[in-house]
Amino acid sequence: MKIGIIGAGLSGIVAARELVRRGHTVELIEKSRSVGGRLATRRIGDGRADHGAVYFTVRGDALKREVQSWMSANWVRVWYADPYPRYVAIGGMNALAKRLAEGLIVQLNERVENVQVEEDGTVTIKTDVTKRSYDRVVMTAPLPQSFELLGSLVVHVEPALQRLVYVPTFVGLFECAGDVKIGTDGILDQELVPGVLKIINNRQKGISGTSLVSVYMEETWSEDWFEHPETETLIEVERLVREEVGDIGIQTRQLKRWRYAQAKDVWHEPFYQVSHHPIYLAGDVFLESDDPSGRTRFESAYLSGLRVAEAIEKNMDR
CATH class of the missing domain: 3.90.660.10 (Polyamine Oxidase; Chain A, domain 2)
Structure with missing residues (x-):
């Protein structure tokens, strides 16, 4: 399948990596000039400053295994532990995002204007550059932005999800x-x-x-x-x-x-499928039902990207 992902933050990158690993053709569409989203680092003079995510913590086994591989690759390290490890990316948080996105197809500096489902069931993404057609689409932008892009399709989204502030x-x-x-x-x-x-x-x-x-x-x-x-x-x-x-x-x-x-609140499922349509919403606001923290964070973004990719693979013949 050909899959489009709107937003090249952590959720989008993780979903893309997993879907590519499973044999799909994936494109990330990102309005900024770099991947990463809130994994953001700015160069100022001779130095660097993170100005999005400060650090991340690990609770579950899925991210724990991934972080062990990142540490082996010298991508991340422990900053301090009080009482549990705070991990940071070597060279800044954006450096981790860029490393994770290596080898992926990413359309940078391209702003999505709307998303619509065609009669044949494909999804068209219109940007300020071109139109792109996909079998499935994952939207990882903040929900207010995603809802705006959905236009009339937003009526198929549960009102409770639309009310998240x-x-x-x-x-x-x-x-x-x-x-x-x-x-x-x-x-x-x-x-x-x-x-x-x-x-x-x-x-x-x-x-x-x-x-x-x-x-x-x-x-x-x-x-x-x-x-x-x-x-x-x-x-x-x-x-x-x-x-x-x-x-x-x-x-x-x-x-x-x-x-x-x-x-201010979260959705207690790791992703959301827009009813009857091949469009999925993902991101750090989507938590697994048994998440012990109850708040958005690096790990919830990672797991959301992973779970939505698994769901697309599972439901690909439907």
Whole structure:
């Protein structure tokens, strides 16, 4: 079968790898200039800063086996363990995404405009570049974006799934002078000043040769400041950082807005098939029914991609 996957984040990449392994022809369509989604790393000066996923943890056997192979390949390592290992990608989280996507067909810088099912049962994806036809389609973008692309087909999606609410997150990226220290391991994420969720020094984390500090803001703060001008927002983020850790010699500053950073609720199935259509929804918001954490994370994105690929293979003759 020919399968199209919208979104080349972790779920999309994992699904593509598994489907290719099973002998299918797969294309990933990604609106950005790189794969990875929230496995995002930015070069600033001579350093690197993660500004999406900070680290990931492992609970289940499926990801545990995969991570062991990644460690053997020198793709990931343990950053710190308190009380369980926090894994980070060597060279930044985006480097892991790029390694996982090696050998896959990826159409970058291509924005999907709509998805429709033809009379013969194939699915057409119209982008700002061309039209593409597939036997099956997997949509891994944040649900509000996927629902918009589905257009009239959204009536076939359960209302409860359509009601899931996403919240934004702002990340301030600060290039600092000298050898800055943030906590023992390069992270502060407990009892911080109101508005600040966590502060990370990417040099202490081991992905940057210079002191680049990523400051993640709380959901409510990010919602309140979402429409403010960038300069004004950065000034406030910097003020809060100084209040928490003092003067760290900030030289340059940038801001990343994640509009759909995380869902406030989750769907307790690892994927969702749009009723009677060869279209599947996947991503970190889709959790396995026995997931012990109950929240979106790296592992839920990984498992969703894996499970949707398995389901497509199982149902390919239907």
